[in-house]
Amino acid sequence: MKQMLLAIQFLTIIPVRVKGTLTERELAGATSFFPFAGALQGLLMALTAVAATELFSVEVACGFVILALLLSNGGFDMDGLMDSFDALAVKSTGNPGRDREKRLSVMKDSTVGATGAMALGMALLLKFVLLLHLFRTFSLPTILCILLLLPVLSKWVTVPAMYHGTSARREGLGKIFVENTRVKDIAVSSLFLLLLYLIILKVHLYNEYKMGGITLFCFLFLFGYLLALLTAWFTRMKFGGLTGDNLGALSEISEILFLMVMPLWLQRST
Structure with a gap:
């Protein structure tokens, strides 16, 4: 229960606070x-x-759905996207070590550059x-299924990325996560993803898309895991490892x- 509350505290704006001293592994x-x-x-989306x-209208509804997603985590992930792209825009000096240090420095800068x-x-x-x-x-039922799954998938992808990645920094919360994530964490997070998907499949997707709904999960799982591996490799090349902004x-x-892939797959399954 404590670790579940920690996840809510880290990733959402829900006012949850876990008290007491925690080990790095508990975090x-x-x-x-x-x-x-x-x-x-x-669920909020x-x-x-x-x-x-x-x-x-649907246009206004789309805007509100995006707003709900941004507000649900305080724009934390979007801030990481901007910082990461600003860092990637740093011109190379020809010295890989110096380039990595400069990129990490740019990510710490609170100002947003043109690339970000x-x-x-x-x-x-x-x-x-x-x-x-x-x-x-x-x-609408299919839309709701996709919206419910979307942030679940995106948060799950970060778990194997942390397991396979290395920390770019010597301190900070990102370092604790990257260096202490275990196979067990991938297994538990994957099990939750599977259970939620099976519920959605039972309630709606299988009735409408049959085998397309089942094979979609296998594809999303493999696609997401490959994306995590590529991220771990790419960040090691560019930053010397993963940071919280990269995640x-x-x-x-x-x-x-996933917003591109899921509709395409379901359209081909009808």
Whole structure:
């Protein structure tokens, strides 16, 4: 229960505070419940979609769904996306070690550069048009299923990324997570993802999409795990390892990719 509350505390704006002294492993154990925190975000998005579609046009509803996602975690992941892209925009000096240090320094800077601002704009634009396609193509029950799963998947992807990655910094919360995430955390988070998907499959997806709904989970799992491995490799090349900002960026990018993949798969399954 303590680690579940920690996951909610770290990833959402829900006013949960875990008191007492915690070991680094206890802190990192919260990663097992990252998908659970994502499910709370997904639930908020789904409820927002239901209310907004009753009152407004689909365009306005899409805007409110994005707003609900941003507010649910205080824009933490989007901030990581901007910082990561600002850091990647640093020009190479020809010295890999110096380049990594400079990129890490840029990520600590509180100001947002042009590249980070463009990344923010493109991420919001892509989410809007992809959600608009979703709302115009599928029934409301299917839309709600996808919205509920979206942040669960994006939070789950960060768990194998932390396990396979290395820490870019010598201190900080990101270092604690990256260095102490275990196979058990991947297993527990994956089990929660599977159970939630099976519930959604039973309630709606299987009735409408049959085998397409079952194979979709296998594809999403493999796709997400590959994305985590690629992120661990890429950040090791560019930053010397993972940072908290990189994990936020991974969460944002994976949401966009899953918003692309899930509708395409379901359309082909009908």
